[in-house]
Amino acid sequence: MPIIVNLDVMLAKRKMSLTELSEKVDLTISNLSILKTGKAKAIRFSTLEAICEALDCQPGDILEYRDQE
Amino acid sequence: MNSLRDRNSVFYSYAIINFLWYAFCGVAILFIGAIFSKHTFGLAMEAFNIKVPIDAGQVTLNAAIDSSMISIDSAVASLGIGYIADNHFGLYIGIILSLIIAIALFLTGFFQLRMILKSALNEDVFSSKNITRLKIIAGLIIIYTPFQWIVYRLFVLPIDSELIASEISISLNFELGSFIYGLLLLALAAVFEKGHDMYQELKLTV
Numbered sequence: 686m687p688i689i690v691n692l693d694v695m696l697a698k699r700k701m702s703l704t705e706l707s708e709k710v711d712l713t714i715s716n717l718s719i720l721k722t723g724k725a726k727a728i729r730f731s732t733l734e735a736i737c738e739a740l741d742c743q744p745g746d747i748l749e750y751r752d753q754e
Numbered sequence: 755m756n757s758l759r760d761r762n763s764v765f766y767s768y769a770i771i772n773f774l775w776y777a778f779c780g781v782a783i784l785f786i787g788a789i790f791s792k793h794t795f796g797l798a799m800e801a802f803n804i805k806v807p808i809d810a811g812q813v814t815l816n817a818a819i820d821s822s823m824i825s826i827d828s829a830v831a832s833l834g835i836g837y838i839a840d841n842h843f844g845l846y847i848g849i850i851l852s853l854i855i856a857i858a859l860f861l862t863g864f865f866q867l868r869m870i871l872k873s874a875l876n877e878d879v880f881s882s883k884n885i886t887r888l889k890i891i892a893g894l895i896i897i898y899t900p901f902q903w904i905v906y907r908l909f910v911l912p913i914d915s916e917l918i919a920s921e922i923s924i925s926l927n928f929e930l931g932s933f934i935y936g937l938l939l940l941a942l943a944a945v946f947e948k949g950h951d952m953y954q955e956l957k958l959t960v
Contacts, residue, residue: 705850716782717960719958719960720960724958725958725959725960726954726959727958727959727960728959728960729957729959729960732960746947747851
């Protein structure tokens with residue numbers, strides 16, 4: 686999929702662990718792992734909003750479009 | 755463990771199907787046991803009868819009945835399996851083997867139904883396994899009538915040519931009905947396939 690999830694990059698920048706983020710955004714670690722590893726098929730606006738709030742960033746910092754060609 | 759209030763129709767359906775599953779298994783074991791005991795201990799199997807069609811010309815009506823008012827198109831006689839075993843042992847073996855295969859197929863289908871309800875109870879109904887299970891049940895329902903027809907042709911018709919009418923017909927409604935039930939289940943399997951895809955998508959939505 687050409688949509689890349691840069692959640693791990695943002696977590697590293699904010700020096701935050703996945704467990705901490707899961708507590709802040711009230712999501713399970715397994716769901717966040719699905720998002721982090723790029724296995725997710727869709728993301729809810731509410732989830733995106735919560736992650737952006739917790740990491741103090743923009744949706745564009747987490748999601749990136751990269752042409753496969 | 756769910757409380758009684760939380761138990762829904764799936765729970766009760768599963769409980770009934772589970773009970774029936776063990777009951778049918780018991781009956782199947784008893785049936786095979788009865789065949790075994792007949793040949794081992796010489797016990798009679800009077801409970802088992804085979805329905806055979808007889809020629810309408812061989813039927814004689816009671817003298818008190820005005821036969822001019824009645825037309826007989828077909829008649830069916832009940833033939834004890836002991837008679838078949840004594841006179842047509844080859845056919846008897848065929849009938850018994852067919853019955854065992856039929857019981858095995860029935861139990862296979864019933865087991866699939868039981869597992870579908872079990873998965874529904876565990877809230878994992880839209881799984882790829884259930885799609886396969888539905889297809890198996892549909893296939894079994896579709897082959898039921900041809901199987902019955904083949905068994906009838908192979909093992910029941912040749913029992914006694916004098917006893918049996920020359921013309922045999924199987925009810926078209928029944929044949930078509932069973933075929934349509936099979937197709938309906940295949941359609942349900944297709945719905946389950948779509949449900950499975952949607953469930954997978956839902957599971958991967960964060």
